[in-house]
Amino acid sequence: MWQLLQFPLCPFSRKVRLLLSEKGVGYEPVRESPWARRDEFLDLNPAGQTPVMVDVERGVTLIDSMAICEYFEETVDKAAMLNGTAADRAEIRRLVTWFDTHFFREITGPLLLERMEKRIVHRLPPDTRALRDAMKAAVEHLDYIDYLLDHRAWLGGATMSLADLAAAAQISVADYLGGIDWKTHTTAKRWYVGMKSRPSFRPLLAERMEGVAPPPDYEKLDL
Template sequence: MRILYHLPLSPYSRKVRLVLSEKRIPFELRIERVWERRDEFLELNAACTVPVLVEENGLVLADSYAICEYLDEAYPDVPLLGRTLGERAEVRRLVAWFDGKFAREVTDNLLHEKQMKRLMGRGNPDAGALRAGYANLKPHLDYLGWLAETRIWLAGNTLSLADLAAAAHLSALDYIGDIDWGLNDAAKDWYARVKSRPAFRPLLADRVSGVNPPPHYPDLDF
């Protein structure tokens, strides 16, 4: 059985889980507390980050984008990177937006400060980082909402890795109650469509010790 080393609230791990599930590829989950820096895990990934996917033939893959590219090439029956060159370029642009710009401006300022610092024993959240994260969230939701209003899915006519990357970040933030869905109705409607997919059910069932999600978190109708 292929194994995915992950953390439940890691957006990058969640993205890979969604890709595996959308492609109906069976896998086993193993939580990896990266801050413990286990020697066995460092042998798999010297960067000591999740996700890491170990294929049934022993192939080890690290970095969420590298894993997703590999999965789309190795299991092409459900394409998630687009079919044409233009589609693939747009999917990659939006994945870079959410895994890069959104992560730096929102996820790192909220999820890292409120959740990861606690797990790593690095003190209390930085108030300035929290303010910046909440302030940055609205323009990002506005952009996501514009994409959702002007396209069927974020990158075009079909569900793609762009939708899964965005939903992975938003779902992790939603778990800790940091998304104000009243800020943009189109973004909220798009997210409801994504989290209603069967691939999303395992994420909505996740629970993290000491942190309870808001009541709407697992509700497919919000």
């Protein structure tokens, strides 16, 4: 049985969990708080980040969310998430990096620091300027999602792919932390409600991070 070391608001763990659920791979979630920098966790993963997956019986440890996704894409045929030609797959991988890197650095990362880590670890108030910058960046990213969906059925192309899972994972954490204003962005909103409606998504939406409450509409399907 796979163990998945993660915490409820880790966007990279959410991407992996969505993939595992779509593919029907069972796992036991194990709580890990990377900010605690537990020695045993750092021995396992010197990068100090979630998610990490461990299968003790088979002696396999998987580290880095993209490496984990590629592993299950290679080993489980069901619900292929890197579809199409080599060029199509390159475009999907480009977008996964886009959301994992740029969206995280500009939006999810600052929101996690200001609204989660500062509250539960440092007992400090959030920096309102950093929050404002993150919310401004979120508007630009939703504009980009609108633009992509004006040209394609799904973010990465004609079918649902890892790009949709990566984007929805980041957005769901930003949304939990009050960083997304859904008033405009009709196209992005319709796509995100579709993602939220999937059986793979429901368990994530039901989870709560201790001491940090989501906004009232967080779980709703009629934004």
